[in-house]
Amino acid sequence: MTPRFKSGYVALIGKPNTGKSTLMNALIGEKISITAHRPQTTRHQILGIKTTDGYQCIFVDTPGIHDNNKKLIHRYMNRAATSILSDVDLICVLLEVKYFNKDDEKILNRVKDFDKVVIVLNKIDQISKQDCLPIMRRIAEYASGREIVPVSALEKENLDCLETIIISRLPEGVPQFPDDQITDQSMRFIAAEIIREKLFRLLKQELPYSITVSVDHYKEEADLVRISATIWVERKSQKGIVIGKNGSLLKKIGTQARKDIQRLVENKVYLQLWVKIREDWADDEQSLAAFGYSDANQSH
Numbered sequence: 001m002t003p004r005f006k007s008g009y010v011a012l013i014g015k016p017n018t019g020k021s022t023l024m025n026a027l028i029g030e031k032i033s034i035t036a037h038r039p040q041t042t043r044h045q046i047l048g049i050k051t052t053d054g055y056q057c058i059f060v061d062t063p064g065i066h067d068n069n070k071k072l073i074h075r076y077m078n079r080a081a082t083s084i085l086s087d088v089d090l091i092c093v094l095l096e097v098k099y100f101n102k103d104d105e106k107i108l109n110r111v112k113d114f115d116k117v118v119i120v121l122n123k124i125d126q127i128s129k130q131d132c133l134p135i136m137r138r139i140a141e142y143a144s145g146r147e148i149v150p151v152s153a154l155e156k157e158n159l160d161c162l163e164t165i166i167i168s169r170l171p172e173g174v175p176q177f178p179d180d181q182i183t184d185q186s187m188r189f190i191a192a193e194i195i196r197e198k199l200f201r202l203l204k205q206e207l208p209y210s211i212t213v214s215v216d217h218y219k220e221e222a223d224l225v226r227i228s229a230t231i232w233v234e235r236k237s238q239k240g241i242v243i244g245k246n247g248s249l250l251k252k253i254g255t256q257a258r259k260d261i262q263r264l265v266e267n268k269v270y271l272q273l274w275v276k277i278r279e280d281w282a283d284d285e286q287s288l289a290a291f292g293y294s295d296a297n298q299s300h
């Protein structure tokens, strides 16, 4: 008898910076979700869909769960990370091998009543095999007998094994999305995210956290995609920093973002960037809604 088709949702959760987005991109084989060396890069739930002859696995990338609830946007991000837990078929909790601490323990505690949990120990490329074992033993104390899978999302180590475990836990069912669809997000959204990624990577200190990006125009022409986007900052002083001396930083952001978007749309891209101020947008309900940070936009 041939095995039945499997289909289900798999949440990737964990503390900020553990490699959730990197892992989702590696499992899908496409860059859907942006990544950066800073915590709190991802702000929304983002689906990454992998479909084969045997299964459709719908990964849900989420913002890192954190204790900073100072601004409305932080509360939105924490809701985006935790609101799906009871709706998915499997929860993968990502831990970073070098930095397992109380914050991870809290997250493990949060999922202790869920049946379907796999613990993914990421970034094993950063330590020796010898050093990995005692850490796995320590984590096992908090794991309530759940499977712990060591991987490197960046180096694509042991991902086959993780995938096999994930698929074995998916329920039988029909696909939820067409087999050529890889995400629920629009190209418009992904373009805005790619611009935000460059800002996260190129700007120093706290500034990236004061920034959001909106795509105002997105027009596909025969041999060109025309995009006009606005980088929103919270203060006047931040605008100058984003633009840089003689516009040098803004130019760099634009060039890097354009190259990535071109790769994704497989077409030439004309990207126009503006920088505007919307005071305290990250703590203002109306601004957040206008910029797409609204619970109604959560993917699941």
Ligand SMILES: Nc1nc2c(ncn2[C@@H]2O[C@H](COP(=O)(O)OP(=O)(O)OP(=O)(O)O)[C@@H](O)[C@H]2O)c(=O)[nH]1
Binding pocket: 014, 015, 016, 017, 018, 019, 020, 021, 022, 023, 034, 035, 036, 037, 038, 039, 040, 041, 042, 043, 062, 063, 064, 065, 122, 123, 124, 125, 126, 151, 152, 153, 154, 155
């Ligand atoms: N060495 C190493 N670095 C990794 C690995 N996986 C991810 N990273 C790096 O860790 C940083 C954070 O990765 P992300 O994928 O953005 O982490 P995240 O959990 O999505 O972070 P948030 O969205 O902020 O919660 C990036 O600089 C990645 O390149 C890994 O397996 N090994």
Ligand SMILES: [Mg+2]
Binding pocket: 020, 021, 022, 033, 034, 035, 041, 042, 061, 062, 063, 064
């Ligand atoms: Mg992320």
